[in-house]
Amino acid sequence: MPVPASAARFESVQRMAKTHEAGIPAGMGDKPGLRSFDRVPESWGPRISTGLADLAAIRPGPDDADAEADAHFLLVFQSPQRRRELRLDAARSTIFDAPAGSLEIVPAGASYFSRWQHPMECLLLSLEPARLQQFAQREFGVGRIELRALKPGTVDRTANGIAGLLRDEMRRADHSPARLYIESLTTALMVHIVRSHSSLAEQPEAQPLRGGLSPRVWRDMEDFIRENLAADIALASLASRAGLSYSHFLRAFRQTTGVSPHRYIMQLRAYQARHQAATSRIPLKQIAAQCGFASQSHMTTVLKALLNETPGEVRRQSGAAAIQDQVENSWT
Numbered sequence: 001m002p003v004p005a006s007a008a009r010f011e012s013v014q015r016m017a018k019t020h021e022a023g024i025p026a027g028m029g030d031k032p033g034l035r036s037f038d039r040v041p042e043s044w045g046p047r048i049s050t051g052l053a054d055l056a057a058i059r060p061g062p063d064d065a066d067a068e069a070d071a072h073f074l075l076v077f078q079s080p081q082r083r084r085e086l087r088l089d090a091a092r093s094t095i096f097d098a099p100a101g102s103l104e105i106v107p108a109g110a111s112y113f114s115r116w117q118h119p120m121e122c123l124l125l126s127l128e129p130a131r132l133q134q135f136a137q138r139e140f141g142v143g144r145i146e147l148r149a150l151k152p153g154t155v156d157r158t159a160n161g162i163a164g165l166l167r168d169e170m171r172r173a174d175h176s177p178a179r180l181y182i183e184s185l186t187t188a189l190m191v192h193i194v195r196s197h198s199s200l201a202e203q204p205e206a207q208p209l210r211g212g213l214s215p216r217v218w219r220d221m222e223d224f225i226r227e228n229l230a231a232d233i234a235l236a237s238l239a240s241r242a243g244l245s246y247s248h249f250l251r252a253f254r255q256t257t258g259v260s261p262h263r264y265i266m267q268l269r270a271y272q273a274r275h276q277a278a279t280s281r282i283p284l285k286q287i288a289a290q291c292g293f294a295s296q297s298h299m300t301t302v303l304k305a306l307l308n309e310t311p312g313e314v315r316r317q318s319g320a321a322a323i324q325d326q327v328e329n330s331w332t
Contacts, residue, residue: 036067037126046170048177051236052135052186052246054126057167064115072132072147073106074125074193076156076163085115086152096152101160105197107147123163125189135190136200139245146199156196162189175298181262183235187246212256217242221253229268230292235261265292270306273299277311278318284311 037054040047044058054071064085081098089111098104106112108129136145166185169177194200213221224241225233238261239249253261273291276282285296293299300310 035126036070036073037124039067040124046177048170048182050179050183050186051234052127052183052190053131055166055170055182055186056124056126057170058124059119059121060116061119062117064113066113067111069106069108069110069112072108072127072129073104073112074127074159075104075106075122076125076159077102077104077120077122078160078164078167079119079121081116081118081120083117084152085113087111087113088149094152098153099155101155101157102153103150103156103159103197104152105147105149105193107149110149121167123167125186127190132194136194139191139247140194140200142200145194147193148197148199148201150197158192158196159189162192174301175294178262178266179232180235180238180265181260183246184250184260184262187235187250191247211252213242213252218256225265225268229265229272230290232292233265266302267306269293269299270303273303273311274307274309274314277314284315287311 037047037056040056040058041060044060045056047054047056049055077098078100080100081102083095084098085093085095086104087093088106093113132147133144136142162185166182166189169181169185212218221238221241224238235246235249238253239246242249242252244252250260253264257264259267269291273287273293276287276290277284280287282290284299288294288296288299291299293302296311300312303314304310
């Protein structure tokens with residue numbers, strides 16, 4: 001569906017169980033309306049909810065968790081865990097060392113207990129079963145898949161690399177997380193997980209679609225992006241306009257433009273902001289909002305990174321050039 005220009009900015013979901021401050025106590029799954037993901041304490045780190053999954057970049061201290069998973073849980077450990085304890089369903093507890101980059105999968109419906117004796121850093125992805133089936137149908141054309149629990153301490157370098165990018169974006173202090181970037185990374189992570197750690201991994205891998213966007217689709221896509229440059233554009237909106245799944249759209253867009261949708265949109269915003277700063281006296285804070293930046297400081301950071309100049313520098317240079325023109329014209 002198209003994203004209106006007035007669409008609200010993508011923001012972190014702030015949820016916390018008021019009766020719990022440290023761990024995930026047993027029995028709270030019986031409380032109606034309170035999901036396991038909702039019980040992750042806010043103090044553990046930022047959380048984001050997208051149309052694909054719920055994400056948390058957490059840094060809990062020594063603690064334990066005991067619950068029945070009402071969604072699929074994926075944990076990518078970005079710090080090593082010595083003597084981590086894990087129990088799934090009726091199996092006996094396993095105590096093991098989990099290296100950095102370890103991936104842990106807890107399928108929905110599993111009874112889950114874990115204990116860690118040292119502070120840890122990890123990315124937690126919570127995926128409701130219905131969302132997983134919708135994703136599998138959209139991306140792979142299969143009606144049903146099952147995620148597989150892994151041997152404790154299994155390292156997945158691809159998942160760890162993507163999780164690190166998600167963590168960095170979620171923890172940025174200068175602006176709120178970029179929706180399109182987060183959704184693109186989440187798509188990449190979920191495609192990898194399904195291909196590598198689900199029942200689909202047992203089947204021959206289908207050949208990915210090749211080629212970029214057609215000229216007609218690209219013209220429509222470019223017009224839509226420019227018309228909604230100030231909006232918080234969702235990956236679903238772009239992919240549906242192209243008639244492609246999320247992963248196929250991301251691949252086709254990059255092949256067409258040479259960059260990801262997120263970077264392309266940030267480049268357009270940067271050039272638009274530079275033009276307005278150079279040719280108008282509109283306050284920079286207002287220019288930032290009109291061009292779709294989270295704040296004036298976010299706009300400054302992006303212009304410095306992409307164009308090697310700040311909006312203030314652009315405005316001062318344009319003002320100096322205007323004065324020089326007036327001086328030269330006065331002598332003619």
